[in-house]
Amino acid sequence: MTYTIKDVAKKANVSIATVSRVLNNQGGYSPKTKEKVLSAIKELGYQPNALARGLINKRTETIGILIPKVSNMFAAKIVHGVENVAHQRGSSAIVCNTDSNGEKTMKYLQVLHEKRIDGVIFVSEILKKEYYEAISSMNIPIVLVSTESYRYQLPYVKVDDRRAAYTAVEYLINKGHRKIGMISGNKYDLIAGQPRIDGYKEALVSNNIPVNEKYIVSAKGFGFKDGFENLPRLLHAAPDITAVFVASDEMAIGAISAAYNMGIKIPDNLSVIGYDNLPLAEMSIPPLTTVEQPLEQMGETAANMLFTMIETGETIESRIMPHKIIERATVKALN
Structure with missing residues (x-):
């Protein structure tokens, strides 16, 4: 049986509006009320409808990641960092493997637009004019990772x-x-x-x-x-x-x-x-x-920046991440 928000409200003996506020972390209820609502959700196995929630808060709780080659270890570390933060914040990420192909990138941007994503993380490529214009038309924030744009003043996360x-x-x-x-x-x-x-x-x-x-x-x-x-x-x-x-x-x-x-x-x-x-x-x-390069940390930092921009509408300062030498066994000291 599929339960609705109305069923949760009835079981917790609260209003539907209160359940909605708990689901969206909007406040206006006591810790005891929150505990009752969460208990009812767990007992009924209620799954909030993402589309319905999106209509309420004008967000889909989904972000897009555009990356040149998902299969390599470089990309995997960054994506893992982004997904960690997205999961913690109750969002999901759509990973788009662009292959550094302009036509493919534009098609993915169209798909992300149709999905009404909340923001974009753009990784390790030059942000071309057509990409920037497509993202700007969505009116959503963007954070660059392992790249930067001299033409467009956008926040980035990278090593020097x-x-x-x-x-x-x-x-x-x-x-x-x-x-x-x-x-x-x-x-x-x-x-x-x-x-x-x-x-x-x-x-x-x-x-x-x-x-x-x-x-x-x-x-x-x-x-x-x-x-x-x-x-x-x-x-x-x-x-x-x-x-x-x-x-x-x-x-x-x-x-x-x-x-x-x-x-x-x-x-x-x-x-x-x-x-x-x-x-x-x-x-x-x-x-x-x-x-x-602290790649996973770079992904996490970029995701946190993006969610802050989504939530506040404010511009975030770029971050230069630290680098360091990792000594192993391929360098010999000469006398």
Whole structure:
């Protein structure tokens, strides 16, 4: 048997309006009354109708997450953080795997619009004009994660990529390395590509080490294949390097695999430091030293910011999250 809010009110001996206020955390009732209503809900197994509640408070208790590739560990950590907060706040999340495809992204935005979602979390991509206009037309808040927009003044949650890259390279320098290569992501990527290259160069210059462009190779993306294919390119151009900073953990694992095929021992012959601190970093052989982005915490922070904006209508300040070196076994100290 399916019970209604009227049945709950009758069992708890309160008005329907009181049950509604309890369900929507609106106040105006005593703790004893709340206990009676919750007890009746539990006993009857009553499930509030989300659509009906949405008509009352003009919210669907649903948010959207737009992310380029749901299957990778980077995305999974952020999504997990967002969903943790959404669950705690009695909301749900619709995860949209865009594949960095503009047409697919626009279709998902149309679906989210039809679902009347309360807000959007936009992850790890450049916010194009058409995306921004589509979200603006919904009149809902948006928070960016692991990206930012120079054109649109929107709140974001991210690590300072330039500083984090600087930290990684200076760590290698402090270990005695002077001939340090880099495998970067797409150098035309203004969010995570060029800033990490800039941080690499600034660390060298700050430590009186000349920048040699031959020591930098740029990949198309940040995946395993990008690292696997580009380590041989780097070593061909710069055979004298003793260490390499790789702009993502997946790329770093690819580079370590390429080194194995080439008979290069890590870290005896070549030191490697990655970027992200994905679970994969602990699983590699040897375990990967890397710069940590607190990805799950970034997802949680972004979700809390979004819900605050939904509830108050106020603009929230952006957050730069802390980064740190996670030492494992892929960097060798030189005498």
